[in-house]
Amino acid sequence: MAGAARYKQIVDQIAAAIRAGDLAAGTQLPTHRELARTHRVAVATATRVYAELAAIGLVGGEPGRGTFVLDQHGYHGIDAERTLPVTRIADLSFNQPLAVDQTAQLRNALREIAGSGTLDSLLYQHPPAGRSHDRAIVANYLLDRGIDVAPDQVVLTHGAQHGIDTVLTATTRPGNIIAADTLTYPGLLLAANAHRLEIAPIPQAGVGPDLDALEHLCRTRPIRAIYTMPTVHNPLGWTLNADTRHRLADIATTHDCLIIEDGTYAFLDNTAPLPLQHYAPDRTFYLASLSKSLATGLRFGFTVAPTTHRRALETSLRASTWGTTPLITALATTWIADGTLTHWEKARRADARHRQHLAHTALHTLHYTAHPTSQFGWLPLPPHLRADTTATHLAHTGILVTTADTFTTTTHPPHALRLALASPPLTQLPTILNHIHHTINTIPG
Template identity: 75%
Template sequence: MAGTARYKQIVDELATAIRAGDLAAGTRLSTHRELARTHKVAVATATRVYTELAAMGLVSGETGRGTYVRDQQGFHGIDADRALPVARVADLSFNQPHTGEHIENLRQALRNLAGSGDLESVLYQHPPAGRSRDRAIVATHLLDRGIDVAPDHVLLTHGAQHGITTVLSAITRPGDIIAADDLTYPGLLLAARTQHLDIAPVPHTTTGPDLSALEALCSSRPVRAMYTQPTIHNPLGWTLDADTRRQLAGIATRHDCLIIEDATYAFLDDTAAPPLQHYAPDRTIYLASLSKSLATGLRFGYLVTPQPLRDALISSLRVATWGTNPLVTALATTWIADGTLTELEKTRRADARTRQHLAHTALNTLDYTAHPAAYFGWLTLPPPLRADTTASHLAHAGVLISTADTFTTTPHPPHALRLALATTALDDLPEVLKHIHHTITTLPT
């Protein structure tokens, strides 16, 4: 026991020195024998220290030469496929929240997993919607979101997009009608297209979907499901009040239509009314992920299903993936269960508000609208500016922004841009926003 504690202590000392740069890249470390002597431990313990440091990516053992400190710079940039051939790119086209502060949690969780009795289970196929213990952890987490369901009604997915494709393939047949806001999340539109569905646009007001238009649509056409984001709508930023949610649920019930509730960004508004799942539990499939709270690369999400749809959703998960990814599930459920996720969500909420404040300040002379807690905003361009030429102009200066056409369900997208604020380094954001403002106010018309 004492030996274990001592070995960990030496690992932590050396790891701290390497990360702080006190032991520079390329430094040759003491031999195993010297390390054992100076720290008064057995040679086997010293060997274990270096093995652990190597597993953490901090040192490398070079046969016959010794143990060296590795370069810690690595690759920190945006995925090369997303980058433009300019020296410096600010990506406001995609929200990839910063994970720097989470790296230590990842190291620790991987180390704990490596030493846990459950390790072997990551090599076995898990059931399509996840093991019951993992679903139970997510079900407990969902209580904080205002959802109180048995673990059997929670199905694990590989992220929210996987949740969307799973739901569409389980509940629709080609040609079915899905109602969606006239500006909505592009991943829904791509998924609907590949599944040969008909998206029926619902016009919006300044506070949410136009409910009379939705009612009229459902009265005139057989709408199978409505896709909706009641909290922090992407891209328009609204959070619906309780009364609007109740009315939406009423329309769905009157017209016997399912509700697909996408709550991917909902964690950012912790003052929102309960989810639609609360108002219409028998017809709502709720979905979300940890992409925007924890890390986009994790690919971990979940669905909450009414009992009658459960089997169809599980079949759809099974044909797509056979099972959940055990390694990712182990990490995600650890962070949910030990409170790491809750802490991170708090950090993200504060970060989003800071970034949104910067955007409101920098763009205050333009038609910019956003929820104060959202990681994105909607910028309607002053006529006669066009969205495509403005975005192309910005892209050539190294600023990537999405245009309204990718979000639109109607043939005539507005000339507007969607700004994703989470990816750019916070220190760079004011400058980038200033550049956007300058471009828009000085572009030749």
């Protein structure tokens, strides 16, 4: 075991240096013998290290010449860029929940819209943040989430990712620092990178962020905003208690940081304490969407802005898309107003609970953790396994999962997988999960 762990450490170290660009494409790596000497391991261990790095596509051996770093251009983790040798059979890398009767529901809703007298209004450009009655429908819906705001504080977006981007455009400048959990939503990392922002990791303490560490971070560095998912954190599944929320809001207030509260998965926990927006309404942007409750393809979301930032948010919307598509907005607000959304939220919670039960049953000998009504779970791997090789093994059998490095804000992600449970048909899920369990128990370390 000690040998296995040592070999894994060396692989991690070299893999991190390659991914960080410290070892550029084309760099010749030490011979097996040199590597063994440097790390004080057996030559066989060094050979195993290179074999592993080759298996995950980071290095290549050239006969008679040595081992070289391969071009990593385009490497974004297993779910994004790699071509799979098999047809996809199960995608546990992305949640796309959809029930069979939703197609009929869409057909009916489109028919109703087609028959309505206001059809021509959908051919006109709407105001950037949305028409006032559409914003009022969303504001009314948000009351159930404990958010009580005027409709003009609600800005309609093309989903939560667009909400994040819009908030960053409105509130940050290149070089600003955003504090985010050490494991966080990858879309934030993409957007922060595009905006040339620095991410300062907030360490984890138990089931939540380490607030002493956050306080220290805010005291010692000019943190512009804290990005947080207090309810059903992606990927770790935690829901923060009221005291933690209160303190987090206090820290932001004391150090004059904005809060970006991502409530995309919050509908899955309807017993959660009040959102951070309640504790710090003057500095919190609350954003969410209908992607995980109704359909990912809708591309409809909303962001609640503090009154002082309302205008800036509208300006940044103009700069990107000039607001949402009227037809989609009509569809989404109809479904919010007539209770369809609430119906599906409830159904999704029940479905997620069922899927979690299946996951706990299939993976009971491993350290699988999840929120009881979450659409995903977190699977730390046994110490002898690497996340990328395990994911590659699974991919070769047609099962896609996401590795921890996709979510990390540090250079040393844990060896863990995030399993998105909501996409495969419920009937197939036990087989898929049993297969994952079997793979983890049988692949060599």
